[in-house]
Amino acid sequence: MYKDSQFESLKNKQSIHLETTQYPRIGKIKMENFAFDNIKTSLVKEDKVSELPDEIKSKIDDFENIIVFKDGNIIYTNLNENFNSIKITSLFDALDNNDQEVLSLLEEHLQTLNDDRLVTLNKTHLNSFLYIKVPRNQIIKETLKVYILGSRDLAHMTLINLETNSELTIVEHLESLQSIRFNYISETYVKDNAKLNYIAIDRLSDNTTAFIGRNGYVQNDASLVYALGQLNDGNTLSKNHIKLIGRNSYAESRNVLFTDKDNTHIVLINMEHLAPYSVGFINNHGIVKDKGYLFVDGVGKIHRGMNGSNSQQSTSIINLSDEARVNANPYLLIDEYDVNAGHGAAIGKVNEDQLYYLMSRGLYKRDAEKLIIFGFLTPILELITSENIKTSFINTIDKKLSDD
Amino acid sequence: MKPKLEIKNLHASVEDKEILKGVDLTVQGGEFHVIMGPNGTGKSTLASVIMGNPKYTVTQGQILLNDEDITEMPVDERARKGLFLAMQYPQEVPGVTNSDFIRTAIQARTGQTVPLYKFIMEYDRAIERLKMNSDLPHRYLNDGFSGGEKKRNEILQLLMLKPNIAILDEIDSGLDVDALRIVGDAVNSMRSETFGCLMITHYQRILDYIKPDRVHVMMQGRIVKSGGIELIEKIDKEGYDWIKDELGIEDERVIIEEENARPSLLGECATRKALE
Ligand SMILES: Nc1ncnc2c1ncn2[C@@H]1O[C@H](COP(=O)(O)OP(=O)(O)OP(=O)(O)O)[C@@H](O)[C@H]1O
Numbered sequence: 001m002y003k004d005s006q007f008e009s010l011k012n013k014q015s016i017h018l019e020t021t022q023y024p025r026i027g028k029i030k031m032e033n034f035a036f037d038n039i040k041t042s043l044v045k046e047d048k049v050s051e052l053p054d055e056i057k058s059k060i061d062d063f064e065n066i067i068v069f070k071d072g073n074i075i076y077t078n079l080n081e082n083f084n085s086i087k088i089t090s091l092f093d094a095l096d097n098n099d100q101e102v103l104s105l106l107e108e109h110l111q112t113l114n115d116d117r118l119v120t121l122n123k124t125h126l127n128s129f130l131y132i133k134v135p136r137n138q139i140i141k142e143t144l145k146v147y148i149l150g151s152r153d154l155a156h157m158t159l160i161n162l163e164t165n166s167e168l169t170i171v172e173h174l175e176s177l178q179s180i181r182f183n184y185i186s187e188t189y190v191k192d193n194a195k196l197n198y199i200a201i202d203r204l205s206d207n208t209t210a211f212i213g214r215n216g217y218v219q220n221d222a223s224l225v226y227a228l229g230q231l232n233d234g235n236t237l238s239k240n241h242i243k244l245i246g247r248n249s250y251a252e253s254r255n256v257l258f259t260d261k262d263n264t265h266i267v268l269i270n271m272e273h274l275a276p277y278s279v280g281f282i283n284n285h286g287i288v289k290d291k292g293y294l295f296v297d298g299v300g301k302i303h304r305g306m307n308g309s310n311s312q313q314s315t316s317i318i319n320l321s322d323e324a325r326v327n328a329n330p331y332l333l334i335d336e337y338d339v340n341a342g343h344g345a346a347i348g349k350v351n352e353d354q355l356y357y358l359m360s361r362g363l364y365k366r367d368a369e370k371l372i373i374f375g376f377l378t379p380i381l382e383l384i385t386s387e388n389i390k391t392s393f394i395n396t397i398d399k400k401l402s403d404d
Numbered sequence: 405m406k407p408k409l410e411i412k413n414l415h416a417s418v419e420d421k422e423i424l425k426g427v428d429l430t431v432q433g434g435e436f437h438v439i440m441g442p443n444g445t446g447k448s449t450l451a452s453v454i455m456g457n458p459k460y461t462v463t464q465g466q467i468l469l470n471d472e473d474i475t476e477m478p479v480d481e482r483a484r485k486g487l488f489l490a491m492q493y494p495q496e497v498p499g500v501t502n503s504d505f506i507r508t509a510i511q512a513r514t515g516q517t518v519p520l521y522k523f524i525m526e527y528d529r530a531i532e533r534l535k536m537n538s539d540l541p542h543r544y545l546n547d548g549f550s551g552g553e554k555k556r557n558e559i560l561q562l563l564m565l566k567p568n569i570a571i572l573d574e575i576d577s578g579l580d581v582d583a584l585r586i587v588g589d590a591v592n593s594m595r596s597e598t599f600g601c602l603m604i605t606h607y608q609r610i611l612d613y614i615k616p617d618r619v620h621v622m623m624q625g626r627i628v629k630s631g632g633i634e635l636i637e638k639i640d641k642e643g644y645d646w647i648k649d650e651l652g653i654e655d656e657r658v659i660i661e662e663e664n665a666r667p668s669l670l671g672e673c674a675t676r677k678a679l680e
């Protein structure tokens with residue numbers, strides 16, 4: 001058991017701050033019901049394994065160039081030499097090696113106070129930390145796959161640094177091995193002229209309540225493309241906040257949102273233009289089923305003086321059931337006149353004319369619906385670079401569609 | 405077995421408006437029938453009702469396919485029984501590739517999985533035959549297709565699905581001369597004892613490639629005249645007036661706008677003016 005006194009005292013400070021912070025107010029949803037506060041974490045060190053146990057193998061779709069991160073430990077790595085230049089470190093590694101670069105970043109993170117209760121909870125209970133850095137001028141052509149698994153309550157933070165002129169594509173999976181509380185944040189820095197494709201597939205199991213916050217900071221001429229697949233089987237609050245802080249910065253937030261059974265999924269996306277000539281796209285494709293409740297708020301905000309910026313947002317949601325509910329609000333907050341902006345939201349059933357056309361060729365209704373739904377998701381599926389992961393993603397949705 | 409489609413005293417409506425007002429027609433394997441008629445006389449509606457478009461309600465009469473009553477059968481089941489409709493306005497379905505779609509359709513129709521290699525060979529051959537672009541399998545279903553491309557894609561599906569009874573709704577509209585010949589030849593090549601066809605058209609041109617056995621004229625939601633190929637030639641030269649005269653029809657359309665809608669609106673305006 002680790003007892004790094006400095007680390008613990010920083011977390012303690014956060015726990016005092018917790019007494020004054022509140023949950024975000026989201027429509028009429030009672031955030032208290034999610035019981036995020038019940039999280040109980042501990043720091044448990046695990047050894048690396050040379051062979052993954054079957055229970056974990058079954059969660060993995062692609063074994064090439066992967067890191068398996070379980071309960072705060074890197075338990076398995078299989079990376080080829082193209083990844084030699086990237087730094088990948090866990091909290092335990094940093095403490096063991098007294099890695100000042102990482103520890104000081106972590107210290108800085110834990111010292112900062114945040115108004116959001118969920119972030120403060122994360123800092124108070126932090127027991128899982130992953131650091132990924134791509135140094136200057138390093139262009140990684142292959143895709144890095146990171147599996148973040150939890151078998152106990154997790155307060156996890158991923159910190160990603162893409163230094164100037166670097167490039168990376170990362171696929172991040174969140175999976176729970178038990179019913180747990182999962183409080184996750186990632187902080188992603190894309191420095192000047194760097195480029196990050198960030199594909200995240202959240203597939204947390206039944207009864208796992210999750211807070212997932214992903215923040216991105218995009219500097220001059222840099223690009224950050226998020227493709228998020230939110231397929232959790234439990235209640236989820238998911239936030240994606242992108243700050244375009246550099247001139248000519250570019251970001252996309254493309255999301256597939258699937259809400260079924262009696263789950264509530266709250267998705268808040270914020271594209272903040274803090275520099276001139278910044279470009280941001282929000283694009284949501286949602287499917288709701290059974291008694292699911294999907295709440296999507298998208299905000300495109302252009303601050304004063306950020307001329308030449310472009311903020312676009314679109315949301316379309318297919319509702320497959322009479323009992324499911326959807327609430328989608330696209331907002332544009334613009335404080336500058338020399339900009340380009342647009343937004344829209346559409347909620348509806350599967351297009352009946354399309355359905356009739358496919359069925360008129362003999363397709364069973366269920367197959368026709370599936371084709372149309374996957375067609376609807378295509379713009380996001382196209383961003384998934386690994387064929388294995390794409391197939392598994394499609395299978396997960398296929399299974400959700402087939403479940404009655 | 406020779407397929408047979410029988411339509412008996414078919415009445416159908418949409419939103420409480422009756423559009424088909426008693427259609428009788430029989431098409432058997434080996435036969436090509438043509439339906440002509442002015443705009444808005446119910447031709448496409450007849451095609452849709454035979455296929456089973458849920459927008460329309462059959463209020464009277466029967467549709468039989470191979471002696472089985474299919475009047476209440478859902479559209480997909482009719483298709484699997486060998487019925488096919490090439491639509492006047494084919495739907496666009498973005499995100500669904502032509503090849504995924506047609507392969508799923510063949511599997512549904514035959515109840516068997518189609519070996520991928522065999523499918524690709526056959527699909528490529530049909531695409532070439534219709535002189536379509538070789539990237540077609542990977543393009544999305546009718547998405548961004550030109551009018552002519554959509555029509556050809558309907559015929560491509562016809563070739564792949566090999567139905568027993570096909571209805572072709574204005575498959576010749578919007579085709580250039582070359583495309584017309586390609587499509588005409590393709591349809592004609594289907595002619596056999598196990599294939600019957602009902603073609604809706606406004607033009608004689610397609611009939612240079614396909615010789616019909618029977619010609620029917622539709623007006624006011626009914627077949628008002630039937631005959632042989634000479635009927636088409638006469639319509640092409642003289643139009644429809646002589647048929648209307650012969651039958652004493654004044655307005656051939658199914659739905660005639662109500663004349664008094666306008667005055668009541670004017671009246672309202674006048675009242676408002678007066679109040680101001
Ligand atoms: N779904 C519908 N809803 C409302 N009206 C309809 C519908 N379908 C057909 N109609 C009406 O029924 C009438 C017949 O239409 P239909 O499309 O069958 O004509 P058509 O003979 O195929 O004409 P065209 O030669 O122009 O293709 C028209 O007045 C049309 O507006």
Ligand SMILES: [Mg+2]
Pocket residue numbers: 447448449492573
């Ligand atoms: Mg028509």
